[in-house]
Amino acid sequence: MYVSDTPARPSTGIRLCLPAVIGRGAGLGNELYPWAKAWLAAQAIDGKALPPAFGLNPRQYRRYFGTSRLDWVTHRALLKAMPRYRFTETDYLSTGEHDFRKAVAVFAERLGWREKRLFALEVGGMWGGFLAVREARDYVLSQLYAARGTARNLGDWRVRLDPERLTVAVHIRAGDFKAADENIDYRGCFNRALPLAWYMAVCDQLRHHFGHRVQFQLFTDGTPEAVAPFIQHFSPVTGFHQRDSVCSDLLAMASADLLVCSVSSFSLWGAFLSRAPYVWFAPQLQVEEGMLSLWGHEAAQRPPHGATARFRAHVASEPARCPRGVPVAEDGRLPQALLDRLQLTLHCNRTATDLALYGVVPLAVETQG
Structure with a gap:
């Protein structure tokens, strides 16, 4: 099935993508996977990604990312109040795509999600690995750099x-x-x-x-x-x-x-x-x-x-x-x-040859192999 990479028109509905949090949460490495997936899914369905519900995590990640202590209450309320879908590993594999955003886009076309104005999509798990979330690398970096x-x-x-x-x-x-x-x-x-x-x-x-x-x-x-x-x-x-x-x-x-x-x-x-x-x-x-x-x-x-x-x-x-x-x-x-x-x-680490740092490069370097 062909899925266009052209961004969808701005939606007038509410489509939320929530990272699934298991229990009280896990270490940061494990929590970043569903967060990256939620962001990619939001790009695929023209939705909004929420950060993980860190409120109950004993590692206090909410302090790093400025989320509420009661964010887990908000997540649960949204999942109960809105039509709810979950994108599973089986769904992912059925699309034949390795890239998570493309896989969600294919699945969204299949189930007609693009016509739905109001729903919550839950994603999670480490399946798919880094190949699946490769497009979210810069997003993850932006969140880490902005952290406390x-x-x-x-x-x-x-x-x-x-x-x-x-x-x-x-x-x-x-x-x-x-x-x-x-x-x-x-x-x-x-x-x-x-x-x-x-x-x-x-x-x-x-x-x-x-x-x-x-x-x-x-x-x-x-x-x-x-x-x-x-x-x-x-x-x-x-x-x-x-x-x-x-x-x-x-x-x-x-x-x-x-x-x-x-x-x-x-x-x-x-x-x-x-x-x-x-x-x-x-x-x-x-x-x-x-x-x-x-x-x-x-x-x-x-x-x-x-x-x-x-x-x-x-x-x-x-x-x-x-x-x-x-x-x-x-x-x-x-x-x-x-x-x-x-x-x-x-x-390459030498400051003396870094032009941006007032360094110099021999004139003949442009002709050297």
């Missing part, structure tokens, strides 16, 4: 980091995750802390290769005592003293030259919002047909039209020389292609 404490905390990071050095963001997830265990099989395992030795091996190689030209940023929900070996060995720049730091942490991670990720949705959001390469714990990935993937085991990805299946065929015909997501084994050994890419990043 963001400007102050990012400014604090900036004054403590050298802009010319290679900045490596290390996310060590602890907190509510199960402790690392060298005897378990990490394949496809989520909500499990990674061995601290892996983070240290990765950063040891970076420091050995780049010396004083590399600096580390540490992001963690653990205590300083829990990550003391890492702090003592690498002297990272930390944000333990910062207040209201969840959104600014995510943005600071995304602005680093390299991300060393934990197996968490928070790290995944950092990688998604970034343009830089990121390192992933290889033993956690799925292995199929000689390829590694995060989601290749899921039923939706196995058929030939699944995104992972299509990309696997594409990469088989055109191998990746330096992928943005770099699987790294337990020994922390980094591929030479990544080190070469980071070396180029170091050159």
